[in-house]
Amino acid sequence: MTCLLATKSPALIGCFVVDRRYFEEIGLLDEGMEVYGGENVELGIRVWLCGGSVEVLPCSRIAHIERAHKPYTDDLAANVRRNAFRVAEVWMDEFKNHVYMAWNVPLQDSGIDIGDISERKLLRERLQCRPFRWFLKNIYTEMRTYADTIAYGELKNSLKPDLCVDQGPDSDNIPILYLCHGMTPQNVYYTSSGQLRVGVLSPTIDDNDNKCLVDVNGRPRLLECSYAGNKRMKLSWLFTQGGSIQNTESRYCLEIIQSSGVEVGYQLVLQTCTTQTWTITNILTTKVL
Incomplete structure (x- = not known):
């Protein structure tokens, strides 16, 4: 079987392979996120903005051992929303309002506690990451924006x-x-x-x-x-x-x-x-x- 070339992707799913040392250098997963939802989105954006890449290897095989029972709450919407706002505030710059629009939540005084993001902002500064506009222009060019x-x-x-x-x-x-x-x-x-x-x-x-x-x-x-x-x-x-x-x-x-x-x-x-x-x-x- 001929293996196809790797295809770059703007995002990744929950299962992925990464070099351990690079994973530590890039900041691992955001420990400030709660319960479930958004970790993979945040990681994909961060990797691209901070000099790495996300690629799909057609010939790769990844084993995923799934839990018999997921230890999550029945309603994950509040956790997913909170985590999404955390991603927006750290990484999305002037486009963060798109996330608030998607959840129909006010941009100011949302009433949602996203936790302390100071360390994640310092990580972005230390890694000298690009602005989110670069991601839209060069990586996810298909994404529609609603700046108007x-x-x-x-x-x-x-x-x-x-x-x-x-x-x-x-x-x-x-x-x-x-x-x-x-x-x-x-x-x-x-x-x-x-x-x-x-x-x-x-x-x-x-x-x-x-x-x-x-x-x-x-x-x-x-x-x-x-x-x-x-x-x-x-x-x-x-x-x-x-x-x-x-x-x-x-x-x-x-x-x-x-x-x-x-x-x-x-x-x-x-x-x-x-x-x-x-x-x-x-x-x-x-x-x-």
């Missing part, structure tokens, strides 16, 4: 603050109101160009399925942002925290009205602006205030 985001989180109307804008069923392309739960379908992102993106964001530049709020013949719709932009559709909105959401072209406002035909009793509409106001959970820049 200026606010994110749950989008609520003053008339019914227990309801949030929700992407609704994927097949409908019709945004809805639903009881607030803060999960992915209710993640809203407002950008410096005036776009309102709703739902999951594409992780790589090869995907063009981000959904944007668009005024389509006076009705609120969710269409792929790239498609709506190429077709010069009405996808730019004026939004101020605690103010209205108004389309820059049609001048209609996104508002809510009572409706007996939907589960929660209210639906989204575009209409002549009234006194209805909106708030979004997290602000990244005062431009939106």
Whole structure:
């Protein structure tokens, strides 16, 4: 059998082979992480930024002896989130806000204790590691970034603050109101160009399925942002925290009205602006205030 050449990878899974002396020099695993989740991601980023490389060897064989029972809590989400923020604060520089956006947590005063990261920052300084921007430019070039985001989180109307804008069923392309739960379908992102993106964001530049709020013949719709932009559709909105959401072209406002035909009793509409106001959970820049 012919062995293929090694392929460089931006990340690694939990099982890997590393020279023991190099592993010690690079800082081992981050002992400040708790329980489970994120160690491999942190190590992959650190190795690349600090002069090493992560490679997949097709002809290699690694034995992994798995525990009969994993000694973890049933719900690992809190630990994974905490560890992710720890990675962001040590290694991701100005891109750390992407991790907070992904978890829908405020960048400032998150209320989450990530532990002492001073030693890990000293390690980065001692190893003279590169900035995270270098990693995005040279190693993970496929990763999509969202530096234009200026606010994110749950989008609520003053008339019914227990309801949030929700992407609704994927097949409908019709945004809805639903009881607030803060999960992915209710993640809203407002950008410096005036776009309102709703739902999951594409992780790589090869995907063009981000959904944007668009005024389509006076009705609120969710269409792929790239498609709506190429077709010069009405996808730019004026939004101020605690103010209205108004389309820059049609001048209609996104508002809510009572409706007996939907589960929660209210639906989204575009209409002549009234006194209805909106708030979004997290602000990244005062431009939106």
